Amino acid sequence: MKLRRLTRKRATDEVYEALRDAILTRGFKPGERLQVEEIANKLGVSLTPVRHSVQRLCTEGLIEIRPRSGTFVATLTVEDIQSTFEVRCALECLAAELAISRLTRAVEKEFDELLELLRRPVDNEEALRKHEEANSDLHQTLLQASGNKRLEEVYAGLNAHLTIARIHASESRKAETAFQSKEWLARFQQEQAEHEEIVAALKAKDLQRARESLRKHIYRAKDAMIASFAAVSAPASGRAGKKSDGAAPSARKRSHN
Numbered sequence: 080m081k082l083r084r085l086t087r088k089r090a091t092d093e094v095y096e097a098l099r100d101a102i103l104t105r106g107f108k109p110g111e112r113l114q115v116e117e118i119a120n121k122l123g124v125s126l127t128p129v130r131h132s133v134q135r136l137c138t139e140g141l142i143e144i145r146p147r148s149g150t151f152v153a154t155l156t157v158e159d160i161q162s163t164f165e166v167r168c169a170l171e172c173l174a175a176e177l178a179i180s181r182l183t184r185a186v187e188k189e190f191d192e193l194l195e196l197l198r199r200p201v202d203n204e205e206a207l208r209k210h211e212e213a214n215s216d217l218h219q220t221l222l223q224a225s226g227n228k229r230l231e232e233v234y235a236g237l238n239a240h241l242t243i244a245r246i247h248a249s250e251s252r253k254a255e256t257a258f259q260s261k262e263w264l265a266r267f268q269q270e271q272a273e274h275e276e277i278v279a280a281l282k283a284k285d286l287q288r289a290r291e292s293l294r295k296h297i298y299r300a301k302d303a304m305i306a307s308f309a310a311v312s313a314p315a316s317g318r319a320g321k322k323s324d325g326a327a328p329s330a331r332k333r334s335h336n
């Protein structure tokens with residue numbers, strides 16, 4: 080079979096998508112060693128686009144490069160999720176502490192606009208994607224409002240590690256029915272109330288209240304993710320081990336609070 084010649088940029092994008100898809104659909108198992116040469120051979124491309132794609136997936140937290148050991152599909156245990164959320168909570172509380180004294184009208188307005196977006200009903204994949212984006216932006220706005228670039232960087236790295244957990248967690252979701260379920264609606268309303276409380280506390284410059292509301296919000300998200308993760312994990316090892324049910328890729332971020 081003949082393959083059409085690809086430009087270098089195009090080849091990297093396609094290799095990246097092929098590898099990412101393979102990880103998301105468990106064509107590669109968590110913890111599996113990846114051989115760059117073998118992948119390049121199978122895809123019929125040179126090593127360069129494979130290396131670039133591996134780097135990109137590493138940044139996203141889907142692949143781990145272990146020095147002197149090799150390249151592996153990232154694995155995640157319940158303990159990993161637990162500790163990542165604990166650190167995330169600490170970082171967001173620190174961001175709140177730093178942001179509270181320097182909160183401008185412009186940032187407050189940004190928070191209000193995001194809350195407005197988050198109030199919109201979520202009843203399809205596209206609405207969910209927009210909702211998750213606004214959700215992520217709300218937390219990002221808090222981090223930026225801290226005025227601490229180093230803190231923002233650490234936070235960004237931490238979030239990448241949760242990507243794979245979201246993928247596993249999303250496997251337990253049935254895309255067509257979940258939006259109508261009581262659980263989904265209840266969670267949506269609870270999440271909304273939590274976001275409103277966080278913003279209200281920041282505006283009131285009440286650090287104690289901001290910390291408590293962030294903690295409640297982030298720990299609930301942690302519990303929800305662990306519950307979804309456990310539902311698709313192999314009981315013996317505690318690592319994800321069930322085949323994908325083919326849920327839409329856009330559902331993968333649902334467990335981000």
Ligand SMILES: [Zn+2]
Pocket residue numbers: 214217218274296335336
């Ligand atoms: Zn949130």
